[in-house]
Amino acid sequence: MSDLTLETPLVSRPDAPAAPAPGYWKSVGQRLLADKTTMAVSLVLLGILFITLGAPLVTHYDPYHGSVLGRLKPIGAPGHWLGTDETGRDLWTRLCYGGRLSLLAAIMPVTISLIVGGFLGILAGYAGGIVGTLIMRTMDVFYAFPSILLAIAICGLLGNGLSNSIIALAVVFIPPMVRVSETVTAQSRNLDFVEAARASGTTTMQIIRYHVLANVLGPIMVYATSLISVSIILSAGLSFLGLGVTPPRAEWGLMLNSLRQAIYVQPYVAALPGLMIFATSMCFNLMSDGFRSAMDIRLNK
Amino acid sequence: MADTASTPVLRVEDLTVRFTRRNTDVAAVNGVDFSLKAGETLTILGESGSGKSVSLKALMGLLPAYAGISGKVWLNGQEILGLPAAALAKLRGGAVSMIFQEPMAALDPVYTIGEQIAETIVQHEGCDNRTAMKRALGLLEQVKIPSAERRLKNFPHEMSGGMRQRAMIALALACKPGVLLADEPTTALDVTVQIQILLLLRQLQEELGMAIVFVTHDVGAAAEISDRIAVMYAGRFVETGTTRQVMRQPMHPYTRGLLSSTVHGGMRGRALETIPGSPPNLAELPPGCAFAPRCRYAADACRRDIPVVTTETGAMARCVRAAELMPA
Amino acid sequence: MSASLEQDPRDRGGPAQPLLIVDNLRKHFPVRGGLLNRQVATVQAVDDVSFSVRKGETLGIVGESGCGKSTTARLLMRLMEPDAGSVIFDGDPVGDRRGISVSDMRRQMQMVFQDSYTSLNPRMTMAESIAYAPRMHGLGRKEAYDRAEDLLSRVGLNPRQYARRYPHELSGGQRQRVNIARALALEPRLVILDEAVAALDKSVEAQVLNLLTDLKQSLNLTYLFISHDLNVVEYMSDRVMVMYLGRVVEAGPVDAIYRRPRHPYTRALFASKPTLDPDRRTTQMPLTGDPPNPIDPPSGCRFRTRCAFAQPRCSESLPPLAAPFDGDTDASHVVACHIPEAQSAMAVHHG
Numbered sequence: 001m002s003d004l005t006l007e008t009p010l011v012s013r014p015d016a017p018a019a020p021a022p023g024y025w026k027s028v029g030q031r032l033l034a035d036k037t038t039m040a041v042s043l044v045l046l047g048i049l050f051i052t053l054g055a056p057l058v059t060h061y062d063p064y065h066g067s068v069l070g071r072l073k074p075i076g077a078p079g080h081w082l083g084t085d086e087t088g089r090d091l092w093t094r095l096c097y098g099g100r101l102s103l104l105a106a107i108m109p110v111t112i113s114l115i116v117g118g119f120l121g122i123l124a125g126y127a128g129g130i131v132g133t134l135i136m137r138t139m140d141v142f143y144a145f146p147s148i149l150l151a152i153a154i155c156g157l158l159g160n161g162l163s164n165s166i167i168a169l170a171v172v173f174i175p176p177m178v179r180v181s182e183t184v185t186a187q188s189r190n191l192d193f194v195e196a197a198r199a200s201g202t203t204t205m206q207i208i209r210y211h212v213l214a215n216v217l218g219p220i221m222v223y224a225t226s227l228i229s230v231s232i233i234l235s236a237g238l239s240f241l242g243l244g245v246t247p248p249r250a251e252w253g254l255m256l257n258s259l260r261q262a263i264y265v266q267p268y269v270a271a272l273p274g275l276m277i278f279a280t281s282m283c284f285n286l287m288s289d290g291f292r293s294a295m296d297i298r299l300n301k
Numbered sequence: 302m303a304d305t306a307s308t309p310v311l312r313v314e315d316l317t318v319r320f321t322r323r324n325t326d327v328a329a330v331n332g333v334d335f336s337l338k339a340g341e342t343l344t345i346l347g348e349s350g351s352g353k354s355v356s357l358k359a360l361m362g363l364l365p366a367y368a369g370i371s372g373k374v375w376l377n378g379q380e381i382l383g384l385p386a387a388a389l390a391k392l393r394g395g396a397v398s399m400i401f402q403e404p405m406a407a408l409d410p411v412y413t414i415g416e417q418i419a420e421t422i423v424q425h426e427g428c429d430n431r432t433a434m435k436r437a438l439g440l441l442e443q444v445k446i447p448s449a450e451r452r453l454k455n456f457p458h459e460m461s462g463g464m465r466q467r468a469m470i471a472l473a474l475a476c477k478p479g480v481l482l483a484d485e486p487t488t489a490l491d492v493t494v495q496i497q498i499l500l501l502l503r504q505l506q507e508e509l510g511m512a513i514v515f516v517t518h519d520v521g522a523a524a525e526i527s528d529r530i531a532v533m534y535a536g537r538f539v540e541t542g543t544t545r546q547v548m549r550q551p552m553h554p555y556t557r558g559l560l561s562s563t564v565h566g567g568m569r570g571r572a573l574e575t576i577p578g579s580p581p582n583l584a585e586l587p588p589g590c591a592f593a594p595r596c597r598y599a600a601d602a603c604r605r606d607i608p609v610v611t612t613e614t615g616a617m618a619r620c621v622r623a624a625e626l627m628p629a
Numbered sequence: 630m631s632a633s634l635e636q637d638p639r640d641r642g643g644p645a646q647p648l649l650i651v652d653n654l655r656k657h658f659p660v661r662g663g664l665l666n667r668q669v670a671t672v673q674a675v676d677d678v679s680f681s682v683r684k685g686e687t688l689g690i691v692g693e694s695g696c697g698k699s700t701t702a703r704l705l706m707r708l709m710e711p712d713a714g715s716v717i718f719d720g721d722p723v724g725d726r727r728g729i730s731v732s733d734m735r736r737q738m739q740m741v742f743q744d745s746y747t748s749l750n751p752r753m754t755m756a757e758s759i760a761y762a763p764r765m766h767g768l769g770r771k772e773a774y775d776r777a778e779d780l781l782s783r784v785g786l787n788p789r790q791y792a793r794r795y796p797h798e799l800s801g802g803q804r805q806r807v808n809i810a811r812a813l814a815l816e817p818r819l820v821i822l823d824e825a826v827a828a829l830d831k832s833v834e835a836q837v838l839n840l841l842t843d844l845k846q847s848l849n850l851t852y853l854f855i856s857h858d859l860n861v862v863e864y865m866s867d868r869v870m871v872m873y874l875g876r877v878v879e880a881g882p883v884d885a886i887y888r889r890p891r892h893p894y895t896r897a898l899f900a901s902k903p904t905l906d907p908d909r910r911t912t913q914m915p916l917t918g919d920p921p922n923p924i925d926p927p928s929g930c931r932f933r934t935r936c937a938f939a940q941p942r943c944s945e946s947l948p949p950l951a952a953p954f955d956g957d958t959d960a961s962h963v964v965a966c967h968i969p970e971a972q973s974a975m976a977v978h979h980g
Contacts (some may be wrong), residue, residue: 382928497914524904524910563835566863573864
């Protein structure tokens with residue numbers, strides 16, 4: 001039957017690349033590398049990760065040890081290049097160690113909501129019908145409360161502390177996560193290629209694994225990344241209100257609260273934890289945008 | 302005063318459109334010439350990506366800002382390419398108007414059909430609303446919309462596909478245009494509705510004497526409506542002639558391929574003659590004849606330049622070998 | 630995948646037994662609306678459709694939008710559940726304890742969709758898409774990819790050039806070739822082509838039609854060819870079924886239908902076809918208005934509201950699909966019309 005190819009000759013499109021295309025994730029990686037903003041943002045985030053996780057490498061001070069004499073030193077003071085806080089602890093050290101809890105308190109809720117919400121959303125989106133309706137209407141109940149109020153209420157109920165703040169934020173993030181994953185799954189369920197896979201007689205689990213997940217995980221991950229930027233602000237907010245991490249432990253939101261009184265004495269020093277919150281949140285947001293455009297396979301058409 | 306029957310209402314000379322963005326340079330239209338008299342229909346026949354719709358949009362000034370348009374276009378003797386936006390807007394819907402493949406995209410969903418037609422009339426002629434509404438009713442009757450009075454108060458989504466197409470034609474005719482540009486107006490319609498719209502356009506042209514530029518990929522629709530056909534490939538007219546000339550004695554190998562690969566009655570049991578390959582990438586057009594890579598008659602000369610071959614009957618083909626390939 | 634002219638081992642009933650018998654297939658969609666989301670109307674998308682497909686033939690289904698031809702295809706593939714009716718595949722009732730399961734049926738019956746782009750997973754290469762179904766059905770990775778490459782060359786695409794490409798890197802015609810290859814990956818006996826060439830340019834359409842004809846011969850396939858294009862259906866089909874608003878109005882051998890259409894709708898449909906002859910242009914509108922909405926269609930014969938020959942009894946009862954009694958058509962040419970006299974008169978008039 002090789003003569004069939006001769007009967008229906010096919011000139012290759014001149015614009016088609018001669019070399020075979022790279023794999024999907026490889027091409028996503030290439031586009032990410034070519035995106036200057038995302039690369040710069042990733043470098044900043046890596047830097048933040050390094051100074052927080054590797055805090056003992058970048059500072060030799062103890063984050064809990066202060067000095068009465070060395071309180072509220074300005075930026076650039078000898079020995080304390082970012083100054084000191086209201087009990088005389090080195091601010092650079094506190095920022096580095098504080099980042100650990102801030103990032104943990106921000107990323108953990110998103111991870112939990114990604115697993116729980118993603119599962120529920122994909123289930124609701126693919127199954128549809130009664131299961132879908134049940135899940136989605138339950139989520140709608142949570143939407144009735146403003147997210148920050150809901151988080152405060154849950155924290156108030158469970159008491160303060162790091163794990164309770166993580167639980168509270170996870171509960172807040174699950175409904176939007178379910179909604180996003182439900183939407184993208186429901187859309188992909190009706191795509192012709194999913195129908196074609198159903199028509200080829202493969203099982204529902206196989207279809208979800210090969211066709212739905214690959215097309216759904218991308219958008220969900222992008223959304224999760226952007227949620228981290230919200231999560232950083234919310235978790236810092238909970239700590240600021242005294243509902244999250246408890247003193248004397250270092251955490252950016254908590255530091256912002258305790259430096260609040262010093263705002264007229266050392267305004268720049270007092271603003272530093274806020275700056276860290278803002279910068280980290282911003283970076284995650286920009287990174288999520290970068291992922292979004294790198295994953296859009298149609299852009300490089 | 303020149304004789305209106307012989308002066309073209311629309312004349313286009315060397316129309317070129319390029320889309321330049323970032324690192325791509327797409328040569329969508331590469332030198333299109335034609336002229337059109339009142340009451341005449343020219344069909345631009347071409348496949349997707351041939352530049353036929355882009356040409357129409359360039360005439361209407363509907364292309365995005367990054368499109369580089371050059372050439373000359375005269376409408377009733379007035380040069381219109383490069384006119385300021387306000388003057389162009391005045392022409393649109395006035396002396397020249399356009400109908401589209403998707404009437405839903407051209408009609409505003411929040412106004413009734415009557416309101417939209419009346420609004421156009423008021424804007425271009427400055428008459429009062431009552432007169433305009435009366436004219437709108439007349440237009441709906443002219444495009445044979447049954448129970449026009451009631452339909453005047455319908456929103457676009459309340460009408461069927463064929464009815465919407467008629468309503469859009471009525472809207473386009475509101476200010477008695479001299480030139481009607483039709484961009485695949487029958488493509489999305491069912492066969493039984495398609496023929497109704499074609500017949501309607503033919504009849505309206507007889508009544509109103511306007512010139513029509515009809516863009517389509519459908520050979521059947523072209524045969525039904527046109528006086529002349531221009532076959533477009535890779536942004537160029539590769540062949541022009543009367544409908545009879547193009548359909549009966551195609552000179553260009555592409556036209557022949559297109560006609561022979563169009564399935565029609567009585568071809569059962571025979572393998573279809575096809576054009577191998579797919580249309581060229583407009584960002585990397587080959588030098589010379591763009592059809593040469595797919596053409597079974599291609600010679601070396603085809604890769605250099607493309608001569609324009611004209612017969613004594615007025616047909617034109619851009620092909621080195623047109624003369625020898627011409628049917629006896 | 631050897632091209633076999635000898636007996637297919639899967640062939641159970643022999644050549645005389647139809648490959649597919651569809652009996653009174655029905656799908657009605659409820660239209661909900663109003664305050665309490667009540668059912669306010671019914672779309673009778675497919676209403677008591679019966680037909681059979683013989684082994685090795687191409688049955689064409691033709692009709693305008695809303696006639697139910699695509700819904701029929703989806704019902705056959707069980708992409709949606711029919712409300713009523715039975716499907717018998719080579720003697721085995723589908724989804725019946727005595728017959729074969731839906732998934733067994735799907736191994737032998739495959740479908741090609743209209744939109745070549747959306748019917749391919751954008752994140753899978755061509756070879757992955759084609760190899761997917763065989764792999765899921767238990768074929769080894771290596772064997773599945775070998776089969777994919779073999780199929781790519783069968784549909785006229787060089788596997789070395791195209792196996793690792795993504796859908797957006799191919800032209801519409803090339804993608805549709807891949808979709809055909811994918812449909813063939815399970816070595817089906819019946820392929821449903823649902824408007825498979827409708828979105829292609831004419832020159833590419835001809836290439837794909839030639840390919841389909843070649844594949845049918847070399848692989849011993851049976852086609853259900855669904856299209857709105859009368860010329861393409863005539864070219865491809867051995868028998869033709871004309872649908873209007875969810876019902877079959879006429880069916881029979883292609884020559885009988887195209888040379889001597891009996892139903893007033895079929896006649897109007899053919900008369901609407903552009904003539905392709907500038908000297909014999911259409912001058913009369915064969916029909917006025919659009920096909921009516923399939924929501925709550927007219928009583929009795931569904932075409933009566935647009936039919937020039939409609940009589941009172943056309944609104945009273947549904948005309949059965951039967952061979953007309955005027956003796957000059959063969960029994961396989963069936964028409965659903967109450968008034969064969971009017972047709973004869975019309976046939977004389979037009980003939």
